[in-house]
Amino acid sequence: MPLTRDGLIAGLSAVADHMETVADVLNTLDGQLGDGDLGVTMVRGGREVKTVLADLPPEIGESLMKVAQAFTRVSGSSYGTLVATGLMSAAKATRGRTEVPWSEVSGLLNGAFETMKARGKAELGNKTVLDTLDAAAKATNGLDDPRAILAAARKAVAETMDRMRQTPAQIGRARIFADKSIGLDDPGMVAFAEMLKGLG
Amino acid sequence: MxxxxxxxxxxxxxxxxxxxxxxxxxxxxxxxxxxxxxxxxxxxxxxxxxxxxxxxxxxxxxxxxxxxxxxxxxxxxxxxxxxxxxxxxxxxxxxxxxxxxxxxxxxxxxxxxxxxxxxxxxxxxxxxxxxxxxxxxxxxxxxxxxxxxxxxxxxxxxxxxxxxxxxxxxxxxxxxxxxxxxxxxVRSTGVALTPCIVPQAGKPTFSIAEDEMEIGMGIHGEPGVRVGKLEPADRIAGEMIDMILKDRPIRPGDRISPLVNSLGATPPEELYILYRTVKQRIEAAGGEIVMPLVGRYATSMEMVGVSFTFCWLDEELETYLKAPAECAFWRV
CATH class of the missing domain: 3.40.50.10440 (Dihydroxyacetone kinase; domain 1)
Incomplete structure (x- = not known):
């Protein structure tokens, strides 16, 4: 069964609920390298997204656009903007369709990666969410079963975080704390990993 | 405040x-x-x-x-x-x-x-x-x-x-x-003599001594290129024009619309004092002045300071610049 509005709502709802449970962890981690509001961003964004779920249209693209707009409404941080940017990229790619085959997920992740990279003016290897997103896109290429996709994405994200933990942050506010960032996970990567965890 | x-x-x-x-x-x-x-x-x-x-x-x-x-x-x-x-x-x-x-x-x-x-x-x-x-x-x-x-x-x-x-x-x-x-x-540069106060913050956007000016400051108080003692108007104008012309020199015959703009609190009197040098320098370089603008066009609330903008015009741009336009603050 492909991805439909109902599946989208269930997934987003689960992710939003999961954010409530990890907000403190994200805030603390972000506070070591930035302004410490990443958990707040994700929780506020998740709560606002939940308010629009019931009214989402049957088209996946139009639904994702509404979700992205809800997210930006309440989260002014750059991470919130990037998440919304990724959602909008997927919205454009699925516009007008009520069903999206799971085999497209890899491509949607890659599309989100490209637009977020352009908007955030970051590169691969800068130790940002982009590194994990790219890894997830590549690891899910060719897969069409949702469970297999999720498992592959989570594995790729975990491996990328392990690999980059000892490297310094190279962009954004965390760059100012480059030395301190060595040995710490990038908060944006952790937030992405937690989003996947929320999916099951 | x-x-x-x-x-x-x-x-x-x-x-x-x-x-x-x-x-x-x-x-x-x-x-x-x-x-x-x-x-x-x-x-x-x-x-x-x-x-x-x-x-x-x-x-x-x-x-x-x-x-x-x-x-x-x-x-x-x-x-x-x-x-x-x-x-x-x-x-x-x-x-x-x-x-x-x-x-x-x-x-x-x-x-x-x-x-x-x-x-x-x-x-x-x-x-x-x-x-x-x-x-x-x-x-x-x-x-x-x-x-x-x-x-x-x-x-x-x-x-x-x-x-x-x-x-x-x-x-x-x-x-x-x-x-x-x-x-x-277009090329612009500015000079600030005092900061402005963002209402919700209630504090000045930057600090500057009573007898100092900051050349090249941004309109939100972003740091400029040089803080120095306040100088006579002609010298301030000269330094600002130097910065613009270093970036884009005037060639003989260039048609330029200059804007001498108050950042908010600087009065028109002082803008006209500055305009003398603007006209002199553009013409000395062989440029022709078209439609000079002097007044309050882009401000930072009550900031004391001015900016200069030069707009190099060709025939197309000049036609559109001179076309009729109307808003509450400007009529052409």
Whole structure:
């Protein structure tokens, strides 16, 4: 069964609920390298997204656009903007369709990666969410079963975080704390990993 | 803080309320939270819309330049703060007459992110958009990194010229080309003598000694290139013109419109004292002055200071610059 509005709502709802449970962890981690509001961003964004779920249209693209707009409404941080940017990229790619085959997920992740990279003016290897997103896109290429996709994405994200933990942050506010960032996970990567965890 | 206001958190909404109440023939309020200022009436079918947006505190920039032959709509943020994505999307929608919308605004990170996202949103509604960024402040980055420069008073020329082009019925590609040409033709720099106070912060944006000036300072108090003792007007003008001409020299026969702009509190008297040097230097280099502008065109509230903008004109740009236009703050 492909991805439909109902599946989208269930997934987003689960992710939003999961954010409530990890907000403190994200805030603390972000506070070591930035302004410490990443958990707040994700929780506020998740709560606002939940308010629009019931009214989402049957088209996946139009639904994702509404979700992205809800997210930006309440989260002014750059991470919130990037998440919304990724959602909008997927919205454009699925516009007008009520069903999206799971085999497209890899491509949607890659599309989100490209637009977020352009908007955030970051590169691969800068130790940002982009590194994990790219890894997830590549690891899910060719897969069409949702469970297999999720498992592959989570594995790729975990491996990328392990690999980059000892490297310094190279962009954004965390760059100012480059030395301190060595040995710490990038908060944006952790937030992405937690989003996947929320999916099951 | 010594300012005439009520609740600092109502500063922007109250000023917009007063603006449209005073000038209903030019402006109406619409959009989320009333934070979009648009021309009265519906967008003209078939005309390319031009929207801008940015923080408040710079009147007549940005909102003031909504008007015939100028802009169609503006998304209005809090003082020195970017408007939201939704406000920008609303500004684009209200400006859309079916021929697409040009986003024309200053090169500031928050504004770019939000305007890009607003463009993504309206794209789903089949509204085509393009972007031209103003990067006229020569003090904000060296020539090699000119694309990183901030947009300041030079945007007034881009608003005027692009607005005139859109009024002729030119299509989106053509209006965008002309707006980019205008953006490429302007160079600005400024000097600040005192800071301004952001109402919600209640504190000056920077500190500067009583007898000092800062050359090259940004309109939000971003650091300039040199802090020094306050000098006579002719020397200040000379140094600012040197900065502009170092970036783009005047060749004999160049036709240039100069703007001598008050950053808010500097009176017209002092602008005219400065204009003498502007005229002298342009003409000494063999340039010809076209349509000089002297006054309050782009400000930082009560900041004492001035900016100079030179706009290099060719025949096309000059025609559009001189075309009729009207808003509450400027009539051509």
């Amino acid at each position: 010594k300012k005439i206001l009520n609740d600092p958190f109502h500063y922007v909404d109250e000023l917009l309320e007063g603006l449209v109440a005073a000038h209903p023939e030019f402006y109406r309020r619409t959009g989320i939270g009333g934070r979009v200022i648009a021309r009265p009436g519906e967008a003209r079918p078939g005309k390319v819309g031009i929207v801008t947006g940015g923080g408040s505190g710079h009147l007549p920039v940005f909102t003031g330049y909504v008007g015939k032959g100028l802009l169609d709509a503006c998304a209005v943020g809090d003082v020195f703060a970017s408007p939201s994505v939704d406000q920008m999307a609303d500004a684009i929608r209200v400006a859309n007459g079916g021929a697409g919308v040009l986003r024309l605004y200053g090169n500031y990170g928050g504004d770019i992110m939000n305007f890009d996202m607003a463009g993504d949103i309206v794209e789903m509604e089949d509204i085509s958009t393009t972007t031209v960024l103003l990067t006229d402040d020569v003090a904000s980055a060296p020539p090699a990194e000119a694309e990183k420069r901030r947009g300041v008073a030079g945007m007034v020329y881009a608003f005027k010229i692009a607005g005139a082009a859109a009024e002729t019925g030119a299509d989106l590609g053509e209006v965008t080309r002309i707006a980019q040409k205008a953006a490429d033709a």
